[in-house]
Amino acid sequence: MTLTAQEWLKKIHELPLDRPVRIMNVCGGHERSITMAGIRSALPECVELIAGPGCPVCVCPEEDVYQAIQLALRTDMILVTFGDMLRVPVNVPKKEVRSLEQAKAAGADVRPIASPREAVRIAQQNAKRQVVFFAAGFETTTAPVAAMLLEGVPDNLSILLSARRTWPAVAMLLDSDAPGFDGLVAPGHVSTVMGPEEWNFVFEKHDIPTAVAGFQPVSLLAAMYSVLRQLLEGKRFLDNCYPELVRPGGNRAAQAQLAEALNDTDANWRGIGVIPSSGFSLQKRFAKNDARLQFPDFDTENRKRAGQMPPGCECASVVLGRINPNQCKIYGHACTPKTPVGPCMVSDEGACRIWWAAGVRENTATGVKTVADSSSIPVLPEKPE
Known part of the structure; x- marks a missing residue:
């Protein structure tokens, strides 16, 4: 019998x-x-x-974003990328172009796309111009990029690949002195895509209960119940609470395409x-389509010194689950969706943007609330009576 979200929530409260x-x-x-869905407030106190490293836009290296901006500004090429990359800021003075969105406003030919096929189509329609596809993402969106390469791409299309693998970031957290969580x-x-077995190391090596979940409250609550019950009963295993799509072994065809077109790096x-081993790079046979090799003058090594988050931004701590979004001192003040300072406020998968969209306006680090209809006017806390 399939339980409803309310029934799963009741079972959790009964633990x-x-x-x-x-x-x-x-x-x-x-x-x-x-x-x-308000699941946090519905669970036992x-x-x-905790929101962990689940946003590829948020962790995309600053030097990669900077390189994409410079390619767009300083050449006659067309630069295409997934839409949420357009507003990611880089660490340069305010008078300089700080995002691909600003580069577009300055006259660069920057176009948002929703799939790799659009990149191929744009390259085919503009055969006399170079097209660079700035591709950031996790395995789910990287597999179609690999498939695109294997199917064959126009000679004028290059890939600036900034893709990441998910599990190594979790492994890094678990291997640290303070992983900060009891269940995953x-x-x-x-x-x-990759198969649930990728997560076996969490319970096998670290004795932490794990459950794969889908995106509906029913699946998420079922996974949380499984993790909590494993903790109580002293059992550790990987529970698949998303059997509708997640199968043992994952998508073998997609995995084969990733292995054939890309290297782990x-x-x-x-x-x-x-x-x-948390990233991907193009295999040598695709060198003619590798933007890093085709445009080496724009791969600026000194940007890596500026590769941290902007001053005051604590996106890295949010991504690692060390603080909540509204515990960053600039959340709701200098940093809002209208004026994002860090990438976590840019992407729809960034925890800061998600919390803001859900109406979280109080900054617990400063005690200041922000007017719901504004992204810049703070409301001071009321004085106690």
Whole structure:
């Protein structure tokens, strides 16, 4: 019998929880569903849900964004990218172009796309111009990029690849002195492609209960119940609470395409640092379509010194689950969706943007609320009577 979300919530409240429990999710879609459905406030007070490294836009290296901006500004090429990359800011003086959106306003030919096929179509329609596809994402969106390469792309299309793998970031957290969570809700879409088995290391090596979830409250609550029950009963395993799409072994065809077109590589995560085997690079046979090789003059090594988050921005701590979005001092003040300082306020998968969209206006670090209809006017706390 399939339980409703309300029934799963009742089962969670009936569990004899006697200590605080922290459960991390590592998917921007999960965080959006959790926040918009009000799941946090519906759970027992001792259960804390943490947003982890689930936003590829948020961790895309600053030097990659800067390179894309310079390619767009200083050449006659067309630069295409997924829409939420357009507003990601880089660390340059305010008088300079700080995002692809600003580059477009300055006259660069920057176009948002929704799929790799659009990049191919634009290249075919503009055969006399170079087209660069700035491709950031996790495994789910990277597999179609690999498929595009294997199908064959026009000679005038190059890929500036800034893709990341999800599980190495979680492994990095678990190998640290203070991972900060007691249970894991593993990402559904990534598991659909790569297989749920990728997450076995969480319970096998670290003794932390894990459950794969989909994006509806029913699946998320079922996964949370499984994690909590595993903790109580002292059992550790990987529970698949998204059987509609997640199958043992995952999507073998997609995995084969990733392996055939791309290499695993150590990769930099913005504000976090280099994580071993956490990125992808194009295989040598696609050198003619590798923007890093075709346009080496725009790969600026000194940008890596500026690769941290902007001053005052604590996106890295949010991504790692060390603080909540509204515990960043500039949340709701200098940083809002209209005037984003850090990438977590830009992307629809960024925890800061998600919390803001859900109506979270109080900054717990400063005690100041922001008017719901404004992104810049703070409301001071009322004086106690």
